Amino acid sequence: MHSETVAQLQQGLRARKYSAVELTRALLARIESAQPALNAFISIESEAALAAAAVADQRLAAGDAPALTGVPIAHKDIFCAAGSRTTCGSKMLSNFISPYDSTVVARLRAAGAVVLGKTNMDEFAMGSSNETSHFGPVRNPWNLKLVPGGSSGGSAAAVAARLVPAATATDTGGSIRQPAALCGVTGLKPTYGRVSRYGMIAFASSLDQAGVLARTAEDVALLLKPMAGFDPRDSTSVECEVPDYQAALNQPLKGLRIGLLKEFFDQGLDPRIEALLRTALEQLRAQGATLTDVSLPNLPLSVPTYYVVAPAECSSNLARFDGVRFGHRCENPRDLKDLYERSRGEGFGAEVKRRIMTGTYVLSAGYYDAYYLKAQRVRALIAADFERAFSTVDVLIGPTTPTVAFEIGAKTNDPVTMYLNDIYTIGANLAGLPGVSIPCGLVDGLPAGLQIVGPHFSEARLLNVAHRYQQESDWHQRTPEAYR
Amino acid sequence: MSLSRRDIENIAHLARLGLSDAEVPVYAESLNRIIALVGELDHAATEGVLPMSHPLPGLTQRLRADEVTESDQRELYQRNAAQVMAGLYLVPKVIE
Numbered sequence: 352m353h354s355e356t357v358a359q360l361q362q363g364l365r366a367r368k369y370s371a372v373e374l375t376r377a378l379l380a381r382i383e384s385a386q387p388a389l390n391a392f393i394s395i396e397s398e399a400a401l402a403a404a405a406v407a408d409q410r411l412a413a414g415d416a417p418a419l420t421g422v423p424i425a426h427k428d429i430f431c432a433a434g435s436r437t438t439c440g441s442k443m444l445s446n447f448i449s450p451y452d453s454t455v456v457a458r459l460r461a462a463g464a465v466v467l468g469k470t471n472m473d474e475f476a477m478g479s480s481n482e483t484s485h486f487g488p489v490r491n492p493w494n495l496k497l498v499p500g501g502s503s504g505g506s507a508a509a510v511a512a513r514l515v516p517a518a519t520a521t522d523t524g525g526s527i528r529q530p531a532a533l534c535g536v537t538g539l540k541p542t543y544g545r546v547s548r549y550g551m552i553a554f555a556s557s558l559d560q561a562g563v564l565a566r567t568a569e570d571v572a573l574l575l576k577p578m579a580g581f582d583p584r585d586s587t588s589v590e591c592e593v594p595d596y597q598a599a600l601n602q603p604l605k606g607l608r609i610g611l612l613k614e615f616f617d618q619g620l621d622p623r624i625e626a627l628l629r630t631a632l633e634q635l636r637a638q639g640a641t642l643t644d645v646s647l648p649n650l651p652l653s654v655p656t657y658y659v660v661a662p663a664e665c666s667s668n669l670a671r672f673d674g675v676r677f678g679h680r681c682e683n684p685r686d687l688k689d690l691y692e693r694s695r696g697e698g699f700g701a702e703v704k705r706r707i708m709t710g711t712y713v714l715s716a717g718y719y720d721a722y723y724l725k726a727q728r729v730r731a732l733i734a735a736d737f738e739r740a741f742s743t744v745d746v747l748i749g750p751t752t753p754t755v756a757f758e759i760g761a762k763t764n765d766p767v768t769m770y771l772n773d774i775y776t777i778g779a780n781l782a783g784l785p786g787v788s789i790p791c792g793l794v795d796g797l798p799a800g801l802q803i804v805g806p807h808f809s810e811a812r813l814l815n816v817a818h819r820y821q822q823e824s825d826w827h828q829r830t831p832e833a834y835r
Numbered sequence: 836m837s838l839s840r841r842d843i844e845n846i847a848h849l850a851r852l853g854l855s856d857a858e859v860p861v862y863a864e865s866l867n868r869i870i871a872l873v874g875e876l877d878h879a880a881t882e883g884v885l886p887m888s889h890p891l892p893g894l895t896q897r898l899r900a901d902e903v904t905e906s907d908q909r910e911l912y913q914r915n916a917a918q919v920m921a922g923l924y925l926v927p928k929v930i931e
Binding site for chain 2: 446542558666674678684687688689693701715725728
């Protein structure tokens with residue numbers, strides 16, 4: 352059962368090949384046995400999962416079951432779920448029981464999905480390796496010495512190790528696509544405003560977006576459908592029709608205009624990943640797509656732009672953690688200032704503090720124009736570069752990451768080296784664009800990712816291209832040896 | 836420019852973050868590296884470019900009518916607080 356995709360599980364459950372309870376039990380057992388090695392979960396919710404699975408079986412028997420009934424999933428621990436612990440990977444929220452449901456959690460539950468637990472992540476989604484989690488690093492199922500990527504590393508590792516067929520995730524600078532690439536799974540970051548962020552703990556509000564990690568583009572489409580759509584409770588949610596993603600998957604690629612991002616093939620890309628990309632591109636060309644080189648001259652400024660905008664927004668968003676209404680509170684505060692400073696100093700980890708301070712600095716009196724306003728101007732230039740490119744091509748393709756997974760501890764000493772992991776993914780966040788990463792080969796036995804970025808609200812087209820590629824390749828079916 | 840120990844202490848104060856003496860030089864070093872990285876933005880020609888205010892072109896944040904939409908759930912919300920008394924959040928004495 353664990354090797355089946357969401358699409359296969361839907362059929363298996365409806366054909367009564369296995370019950371939702373049997374499926375849930377089998378995957379919970381896999382999660383428990385993998386947990387000591389991978390640490391992919393922060394909370395395993397066996398009791399609630401089995402109860403939900405029993406309800407799913409009743410609905411399947413009654414014949415009134417919505418599409419995902421009985422399909423087991425996991426949520427990144429950034430999504431609030433009523434009555435369950437939601438930590439965001441932080442000591443600050445290690446005892447926080449959410450009083451309400453995020454829209455993503457509520458909609459997937461309404462679609463019938465059974466939640467097995469909450470996945471590990473970089474603290475407050477700030478990291479590219481899952482090493483900043485208060486609950487310890489997640490390990491990469493392909494090699495336990497390596498990072499799974501971040502910040503949605505727990506979700507990516509859980510899908511790669513076949514603990515769940517799909518998991519929710521979030522992406523502020525690459526946090527869905529980068530771990531998807533490093534763990535050999537498929538990950539979609541939708542357009543800004545496509546999926547509601549109500550109840551999703553905020554990091555950088557002009558960049559954050561919720562999405563999906565799964566094994567195939569088809570499975571991503573199956574989860575995205577119920578997740579996407581307007582939500583009056585999120586002021587950034589866009590009123591824009593949700594297309595039938597599944598129906599668009601098989602559309603032929605004939606006439607598809609693919610732009611190759613010159614800047615992505617320039618700087619620091621492992622030549623072995625480039626070779627895999629060229630092979631994949633040939634395969635898409637063989638299906639009728641045309642390839643053109645495209646240059647986005649301002650794209651190399653993505654990383655510095657991001658490291659002004661994201662910390663600035665994070666310093667503002669995380670001001671709410673004051674030790675008073677919820678979250679960690681220090682022992683025996685002397686006065687109010689001591690309460691704030693010690694609660695925050697103890698509750699936040701090193702990377703979160705670094706970003707809060709960076710953000711506080713770039714927003715402080717006398718520096719706002721030089722840093723924040725300047726970065727928002729450069730951001731407009733980067734967005735204009737993308738817009739210009741999409742006047743001549745339908746999608747842009749490049750690598751997801753410059754290298755395959757690196758060793759745990761290898762980049763923790765220098766934040767800037769760590770930040771450069773997201774060099775190919777940040778551009779889409781700055782411009783609010785959707786992007787998908789799909790497995791395109793192995794380098795030294797480790798997965799590499801191909802990234803497809805499209806215009807706003809082009810998720811159906813991106814999943815279509817990804818699906819057509821996956822029909823002609825089997826990289827997305829490769830499974831780490833220990834988890835087959 | 837480079838941030839000194841004093842600058843870091845000032846930023847930490849503005850952010851209400853308690854740092855240990857040992858943490859200050861560590862953050863001084865890493866913030867200086869980050870500032871050097873973002874310094875690359877100085878080379879970008881941005882005269883006449885309007886700062887981006889929303890990731891989707893032409894859109895602004897939606898507003899809603901100023902109406903009560905939530906019910907009173909104070910007790911539920913206060914379950915996550917460290918110290919509560921008679922429905923109030925407790926903090927150290929502010930006025931002597």
